[in-house]
Amino acid sequence: MAKTSENHQCMDDLKAERERCSFNKHEITTLLDGGEDKTKQRRKIEKVFLSDPEFLDATRPEYLSHEDRYANELRKACHMIRKFNEDEEIQQLVGQMDGIRTLMGSGLGVALTKDGNPLALHFIMFMPSIMGQGTVEQQGEWMGRAWSGEIIGTYAQTELGHGTFLRGLETTATYDPSTEEFVLHSPTITSTKWWPGGLGKTANYAVVMAQLYTRGRCHGPHPFIVQLRDEETHQSLPGVTLGEIGPRLGMNTNDNGFLCFSHHRIPRTHLLMKHSQVLQDGTYVRPANDKLAYGTMVFVRVAICFDTYRQLQRAVTIATRYSAIRRQSELVPGQPEPQILEYQTQQYKILPLIATVFGIHFAAQSVWQTYNDVTGSIHDGNLDLLPELHTLSCGLKALSSSDAANGVETCRLSCGGHGYLASSNLPRIYTTTTAAITYEGENTVMWLQVARYLIKSFREARQGHRLHHSVSYLTPRPASTHALQTNLSNAALVEAFRVAVSHLVGEVAARLQGQCDSGMVFEHAWNACSVQLARCAQVHIRYFTCEEFLSGVEKAEVSEATRGVLMRLCRLYLVFHIIGNQGDFLRSGALTPSDMTTLEEELATLLAALRPDAVSLVDSFDIHDRILDSTLGCWDGNVYERMFEEAKKSPLNQKDVPDAYYKYLRPLMKASL
Ligand SMILES: CC/C=C\C/C=C\C/C=C\C/C=C\C/C=C\C/C=C\CCCCC(=O)SCCNC(=O)CCNC(=O)[C@H](O)C(C)(C)COP(=O)(O)OP(=O)(O)OC[C@H]1O[C@@H](n2cnc3c(N)ncnc32)[C@H](O)[C@@H]1OP(=O)(O)O
Numbered sequence: 001m002a003k004t005s006e007n008h009q010c011m012d013d014l015k016a017e018r019e020r021c022s023f024n025k026h027e028i029t030t031l032l033d034g035g036e037d038k039t040k041q042r043r044k045i046e047k048v049f050l051s052d053p054e055f056l057d058a059t060r061p062e063y064l065s066h067e068d069r070y071a072n073e074l075r076k077a078c079h080m081i082r083k084f085n086e087d088e089e090i091q092q093l094v095g096q097m098d099g100i101r102t103l104m105g106s107g108l109g110v111a112l113t114k115d116g117n118p119l120a121l122h123f124i125m126f127m128p129s130i131m132g133q134g135t136v137e138q139q140g141e142w143m144g145r146a147w148s149g150e151i152i153g154t155y156a157q158t159e160l161g162h163g164t165f166l167r168g169l170e171t172t173a174t175y176d177p178s179t180e181e182f183v184l185h186s187p188t189i190t191s192t193k194w195w196p197g198g199l200g201k202t203a204n205y206a207v208v209m210a211q212l213y214t215r216g217r218c219h220g221p222h223p224f225i226v227q228l229r230d231e232e233t234h235q236s237l238p239g240v241t242l243g244e245i246g247p248r249l250g251m252n253t254n255d256n257g258f259l260c261f262s263h264h265r266i267p268r269t270h271l272l273m274k275h276s277q278v279l280q281d282g283t284y285v286r287p288a289n290d291k292l293a294y295g296t297m298v299f300v301r302v303a304i305c306f307d308t309y310r311q312l313q314r315a316v317t318i319a320t321r322y323s324a325i326r327r328q329s330e331l332v333p334g335q336p337e338p339q340i341l342e343y344q345t346q347q348y349k350i351l352p353l354i355a356t357v358f359g360i361h362f363a364a365q366s367v368w369q370t371y372n373d374v375t376g377s378i379h380d381g382n383l384d385l386l387p388e389l390h391t392l393s394c395g396l397k398a399l400s401s402s403d404a405a406n407g408v409e410t411c412r413l414s415c416g417g418h419g420y421l422a423s424s425n426l427p428r429i430y431t432t433t434t435a436a437i438t439y440e441g442e443n444t445v446m447w448l449q450v451a452r453y454l455i456k457s458f459r460e461a462r463q464g465h466r467l468h469h470s471v472s473y474l475t476p477r478p479a480s481t482h483a484l485q486t487n488l489s490n491a492a493l494v495e496a497f498r499v500a501v502s503h504l505v506g507e508v509a510a511r512l513q514g515q516c517d518s519g520m521v522f523e524h525a526w527n528a529c530s531v532q533l534a535r536c537a538q539v540h541i542r543y544f545t546c547e548e549f550l551s552g553v554e555k556a557e558v559s560e561a562t563r564g565v566l567m568r569l570c571r572l573y574l575v576f577h578i579i580g581n582q583g584d585f586l587r588s589g590a591l592t593p594s595d596m597t598t599l600e601e602e603l604a605t606l607l608a609a610l611r612p613d614a615v616s617l618v619d620s621f622d623i624h625d626r627i628l629d630s631t632l633g634c635w636d637g638n639v640y641e642r643m644f645e646e647a648k649k650s651p652l653n654q655k656d657v658p659d660a661y662y663k664y665l666r667p668l669m670k671a672s673l
């Protein structure tokens with residue numbers, strides 16, 4: 001197709017946008033990557049993998065059958081492992097140990113297996129379970145085989161009947177001291193394992209969470225390594241029933257599966273025994289803390305924050321570039337159509353999402369640091385910080401996944417009709433991102449875990465106990481909100497969050513207490529207050545994210561121009577969330593109605609100030625066109641031509657008149673002749 005003046009205009013629009021950049025893009029790229037070296041390394045790896053023709057798709061996955069889609073992604077996932085294992089240079093680039101996991105979970109890895117990686121659970125949950133839950137001997141026995149891909153595993157916890165309520169799992173693992181084996185059994189239909197990724201057809205092993213019985217007593221859910229398929233034939237073993245659960249909203253090549261056991265025997269030593277053991281005679285040795293068995297989930301919740309961050313980065317890059325080339329309507333009658341990014345309402349959709357990317361980035365880095373510190377101290381026998389880590393990982397997983405999923409949907413809407421096209425890639429990004437709201441702990445449930453910690457801490461503070469860092473603000477202290485009334489600095493706005501959340505927690509704690517005092521049992525009172533409790537948790541984690549965002553920008557080693565744009569984004573994040581939730585701030589007295597008017601005006605100023613940098617900001621995410629995989633978001637802005645090229649590839653367009661016309665439509669249309 002000939003290039004039209006419209007196409008040239010689009011490309012010129014992006015060029016002009018880039019020319020007005022007020023900051024150093026490369027500084028932001030390296031800040032997000034974690035340093036200059038990391039940026040170089042990432043680009044090199046992307047070059048190696050993206051130039052490999054094995055990773056090309058012959059056709060869009062949407063045009064393939066369910067089985068072919070699965071085969072196509074499995075082919076690429078296996079090629080990724082083989083390439084990694086065979087190439088020392090790649091190993092050095094990515095890092096030998098955690099490398100393949102990092103690679104698969106990176107923007108590159110997720111884009112290469114875009115329909116859902118059938119091996120994802122092997123890397124993100126099976127291997128981390130062995131490392132986190134297994135003894136050194138067990139790690140030695142399984143990890144080498146798992147790294148090389150000789151065995152492929154998944155994490156089988158959720159059942160048809162129970163996902164959230166872990167203690168309600170029904171699968172049993174009963175110890176038989178006469179043979180030194182556990183007998184795994186699924187006693188009911190609801191005890192069928194249901195959902196684990198890769199379980200349907202890919203994995204031959206799994207870490208299975210089952211109720212451990214020994215000497216007639218149940219000791220709760222524990223992790224077991226269970227072989228599911230024959231290592232030679234890949235056929236499911238006797239006593240093991242396996243399959244795939246059918247099409248889902250997205251990630252359809254993850255072959256989420258079902259599994260039931262009929263008195264299936266495994267050796268005693270397949271209980272992962274780092275934290276608790278069953279001795280040969282059936283004696284149960286308790287862990288230092290029951291919740292250590294849930295450690296893999298804590299790890300994955302932190303990992304999910306990084307994944308949702310990358311998904312939002314991709315979506316907002318597409319929406320921003322498209323908004324800079326798309327021209328629609330008239331701002332001033334008779335004038336040429338403006339770029340839709342000129343409309344303030346469009347800026348309001350997009351710019352806060354660019355800010356959100358940074359907010360999640362800084363908060364996730366902080367939680368990752370906490371994860372490493374706490375797992376280090378757990379290793380040394382100190383479990384004091386486990387509740388703090390659990391709360392932060394639940395909270396940030398919930399905040400990042402809901403912000404990202406809602407943000408991706410806003411990006412889709414901001415692209416009008418074309419955002420609904422598969423070739424925009426926004427539908428796929430959405431279906432992948434929204435899954436994270438549910439998996440690894442449904443978000444409402446995660447919020448209520450955060451709220452438990454807040455209420456517990458609030459009560460402990462009133463009894464004079466010292467609180468951990470993230471909740472230390474709940475310690476009673478003299479009211480100091482007056483300074484806020486006249487000072488709306490960044491620090492004052494973060495402080496306003498502190499006052500608002502303290503107030504909310506105080507209110508709901510009093511309501512809970514009042515209901516208990518009037519005779520309601522605590523659990524019912526809790527349920528009766530749970531909407532308000534979940535709200536407290538959300539504001540608490542937003543406050544945490546605001547704090548991390550602000551301190552991250554203050555500490556960043558960048559030029560003043562770059563810090564300037566980051567500060568404007570941080571300010572926008574603060575103002576956006578305060579205005580959007582003004583009731584919380586007004587009710588607590590943290591801010592006044594007049595402050596809100598001032599902030600509303602500032603919001604408009606911030607949108608206008610950030611608008612010229614919008615395209616350069618998303619450019620600084622440095623996402624390769626192949627990783628973006630979007631007709632609307634490509635670097636050169638040649639959107640309409642790409643859309644046309646994609647449409648021409650539709651199988652329906654291979655013939656002018658489709659066969660179905662002769663079979664169905666023609667007989668109907670000609671029936672009256
Ligand atoms: C992601 C990318 C990064 C790298 C990836 C690399 C490679 C992969 C390639 C690609 C991936 C890329 C993209 C993603 C693509 C695919 C998808 C990938 C992964 C998806 C995996 C999804 C897997 C799953 O979903 S597994 C199943 C998860 N299930 C859950 O999360 C269940 C939720 N429920 C619970 O956790 C608990 O039951 C509960 C927390 C709700 C309550 O527990 P329980 O009932 O036992 O206890 P309570 O009595 O209520 O509480 C007792 C006290 O214990 C505290 N508690 C609870 N849990 C913990 C914990 N874990 N740690 C510490 N403390 C805990 C609780 O708070 C109570 O405390 P209190 O003091 O008594 O109040």
Ligand SMILES: Cc1cc2nc3c(=O)[nH]c(=O)nc-3n(C[C@H](O)[C@H](O)[C@H](O)COP(=O)(O)OP(=O)(O)OC[C@H]3O[C@@H](n4cnc5c(N)ncnc54)[C@H](O)[C@@H]3O)c2cc1C
Pocket residue numbers: 121155156157158161162163164165194195196197251256435438439440441442443444445448
């Ligand atoms: C794409 C995908 C991949 C997955 N991968 C895996 C995997 O690899 N391995 C695995 O084991 N599992 C996996 N899962 C399962 C997932 O972990 C569960 O679906 C999730 O933990 C939610 O549990 P549930 O489905 O039982 O929901 P439910 O708990 O039944 O939730 C239904 C509703 O009830 C509410 N609710 C439940 N309990 C409470 C409560 N205590 N208080 C208030 N509200 C409550 C929830 O908020 C929700 O609105 C996956 C799920 C998906 C969608």
